[in-house]
Amino acid sequence: xxxxxxxxxxxxxxxxxxxxxxxxxxxxxxxxxxxxxxxxxxxxxxxxxxxxxxxxxxxxxxxxxxxxxxx
Amino acid sequence: xxxxxxxxxxxxxxxxxxxxxxxxxxxxxxxxxxxxxxxxxxxxxxxxxxxxxxxxxxxxxxxxxxxxxxxxxxxxxxxxxxxxxxxxxxxxxxxxxxxxxxxxxxxxxxxxxxxxxxxxxxxxxxxxxxxxxxxxxxxxxxxxxxxxxxxxxxxxxxxxxxxxxxxxxxxxxxxxxxxxxxxxxxxxxxxxxxxxxxxxxxxxxxxxxxxxxxxxxxxxxxxxxxxxxxxxxxxxxxxxxxxxxxxxxxxxxxxxxxxxxxxxxxxxxxxxxxxxxxxxxxxxxxxxxxxxxxx
Numbered sequence: 001x002x003x004x005x006x007x008x009x010x011x012x013x014x015x016x017x018x019x020x021x022x023x024x025x026x027x028x029x030x031x032x033x034x035x036x037x038x039x040x041x042x043x044x045x046x047x048x049x050x051x052x053x054x055x056x057x058x059x060x061x062x063x064x065x066x067x068x069x070x071x
Numbered sequence: 072x073x074x075x076x077x078x079x080x081x082x083x084x085x086x087x088x089x090x091x092x093x094x095x096x097x098x099x100x101x102x103x104x105x106x107x108x109x110x111x112x113x114x115x116x117x118x119x120x121x122x123x124x125x126x127x128x129x130x131x132x133x134x135x136x137x138x139x140x141x142x143x144x145x146x147x148x149x150x151x152x153x154x155x156x157x158x159x160x161x162x163x164x165x166x167x168x169x170x171x172x173x174x175x176x177x178x179x180x181x182x183x184x185x186x187x188x189x190x191x192x193x194x195x196x197x198x199x200x201x202x203x204x205x206x207x208x209x210x211x212x213x214x215x216x217x218x219x220x221x222x223x224x225x226x227x228x229x230x231x232x233x234x235x236x237x238x239x240x241x242x243x244x245x246x247x248x249x250x251x252x253x254x255x256x257x258x259x260x261x262x263x264x265x266x267x268x269x270x271x272x273x274x275x276x277x278x279x280x281x282x283x284x285x286x287x288x289x290x291x292x293x294x295x296x297x298x299x300x301x302x303x304x305x306x307x308x309x310x311x312x313x314x315x316x317x318x319x320x321x322x323x324x325x326x327x328x329x330x331x332x333x334x335x336x337x338x339x340x341x342x343x344x345x346x347x348x349x350x351x352x353x354x355x356x357x358x359x360x361x362x363x364x365x366x
Contacts, residue, residue: 049350
């Protein structure tokens with residue numbers, strides 16, 4: 001019973017940070033593309049890289065949740 | 072009442088070679104490797120020196136050239152691009168095909184009885200893949216000679232011996248493979264660092280010029296281990312969570328709803344391969360440039 005709570009909390013709290021991070025990243029990225037449309041390719045590449053980093057943190061939380069639930 | 076869902080964090084062994092367990096993800100990744108190698112050999116067999124390649128050679132040249140272009144766009148230096156490109160291309164191809172192999176119909180759905188460790192001499196260890204029904208209708212097709220009267224998968228399996236495990240599983244859904252790839256990547260970072268910067272690369276970690284730099288060096292060392300963990304868990308988490316997602320959706324809503332998530336998983340499989348290889352490439356490049364430019 002408490003495990004279920006823990007699983008839900010881990011996932012919920014663990015998604016706040018990455019969600020904010022990805023939102024900020026993409027916002028800045030779009031702004032940069034708007035200022036300099038020629039560099040859109042480079043900006044996009046680095047933006048996707050940054051998004052993958054931020055997403056990895058959410059994945060850590062997901063792995064903890066999965067371990068709690070299934071092990 | 073439908074059959075219960077089968078989710079396992081670790082890959083299960085399907086048979087034993089001596090006392091070495093071969094798990095389902097190991098088996099699947101071996102098949103994927105065999106396919107990739109077969110493609111490479113086939114493309115190499117009919118190699119013609121021509122300005123207008125066609126067929127398999129054309130496809131292979133397109134792939135190789137795309138990777139060269141991609142690597143060169145990050146390194147800017149042709150020598151480095153030639154050194155890094157095989158690693159980047161291998162990471163990308165292996166990871167992407169292994170990720171996608173988890174989406175092939177039948178993977179995770181074909182069950183075999185679980186192999187027993189060779190301590191006890193087990194009589195019947197049939198390795199015939201047996202299609203397991205996941206619905207309760209009695210007229211669903213099964214190829215088992217035993218009588219499938221029970222409904223839940225676990226009960227079904229216990230009519231043989233032990234429980235059933237899937238025959239196939241995406242290779243990268245196993246933490247072993249992803250951690251191994253992470254280890255290889257970080258090891259190659261150090262290798263390229265030493266190769267391009269000589270022994271002064273060690274000053275990244277052991278820097279005695281000032282106390283602050285010494286602690287920064289220790290932090291850099293810790294962060295290298297953090298990279299191994301992060302490489303391994305990023306890939307594993309994405310692919311395993313995708314498997315769980317598809318499995319749960321198929322269990323809850325049998326039709327239509329899993330389809331967009333299948334598309335998402337195809338996309339995620341490709342993106343994770345891109346992220347792994349691009350991150351490795353950027354780290355290779357940073358290791359070879361050196362951190363002495365700000366002085």
